[in-house]
Amino acid sequence: MKIPKNHNYPASMGEEDFREAVARWYKVRFNVDLDPKDEISNVIGGKEGVANIARAFINPGDIVLCPNPGYPVYENGATKLCDAEPFSMPLLRENQFLPELDTIDKKVLKKAKLMYLNYPNNPTGAIASKEFLKKAVDYAEDYNFFIVHDNPYSEFTFGDYIAPSILQIDQNHVEINSASKMFNMTGFRCGWVAGNRDLIKGLRNIKSQIDSGCPKFIQRAVSKGLDEYLSNKKPDIVQKTVDIYEKRRDILIKGLNDIGWKTDKPKATFYVWTQIPEKYRDFGCMEFVKKLINNGVVITPGIGFGQYGEGFVRFALTQPEDRIYEAIERINLII
Ligand SMILES: Cc1ncc(COP(=O)(O)O)c(C=O)c1O
Secondary structure (H helix, E strand, O other), X not given: OOOHHHOOOOOOOOOHHHHXXXXXXXXXXXXXXXXXXXXXXXXXXXXXXXXXXXXXXXXXXXXXXXXXXXXXXXXXXXXXXXXXXXXXEEOOHHHOOOOOHHHOOHHHHHHEEEEEEOOOOOXXXXXXXXXXXXXXXXXXXXXXXXXXXXXXXXXXXXXXXXXXXXXXXXOOOEEEEEHHHXXXXXXXXXXXXXXXXXXXXXXXXXXXXXXXXOOHHHHHXXXXXXXXXXXXXXXHHHHHHHHHHHHHHHHHHHHHHHOOOOOOOOOEOOEEEEEOOHHHOOOOHXXXXXXXXXXXXXXXXXXXXXXXXXXXXXXXXXXXXXHHHHHHHHHHOOO
């Protein structure tokens, strides 16, 4: 910020040195080669990329395959604002919160132009194997749609688990990531979209007519962060944050199970997704969440992420440990 040359208009596709930093990161983190000239674009946060990639390619009447429950922007900001039709792919517990691709109607697949995927997943905390991603890519090839893999939690993984990139499997699609979760920079609004050059070109064309880019000093700060990566192992600046969330996750999971609310431990993300306690199931998650609010605990009703989220709630581990202990005490009063 102190360097005046970082204060003028940036390029909406991202500064060259930023795109080069993203390319270096893909190489060390995933062993994926990308050309910063035409296979990467900056975005003003991943959310912008999720919405604007649809603006570039989706026409009225097209079908967009959206995970449900899912990050609401896939269905709203991306699909409905393009007058396209969202098709919900249910993410069910019995399928480890992965869409059952084999059960989607072939007519729907033929009309589909785009599929959003997001693993590690918000809101379920689920992860996807490379085999699953390969299967999705095969479907995309057979039915001629493209995949946007929204991957902002790629670094929010616990234990030995390392999240993959869809670009390790096929570079005909695009992947979105951002500094928001990786570097705890949610308010800085800096992300990137990488992959297929035709898709990147469409996104850049749209962006050039809408925004004037993420401030240069932010792009340069994020590049510094990305350059901390020397391999697929998280650098200290990232690992420190993830460790804090892992501890919070363990406190919440133990606390909920101790008071009789059976809840599984997610392997990734800072979310805990769990079915509402038995005695509230007939009333739905919204009623349960209202009851919790009256007891001073705010969590998100699953229905807010789509109809297949009914019966579930999402905890965000964004509060310090003492608040989590306090929340458990308050929850214990009503379950
Ligand atoms: C699945 C998913 N995608 C995208 C985003 C957007 O992140 P940002 O725009 O801050 O990069 C979020 C943020 O919560 C998210 O959960």
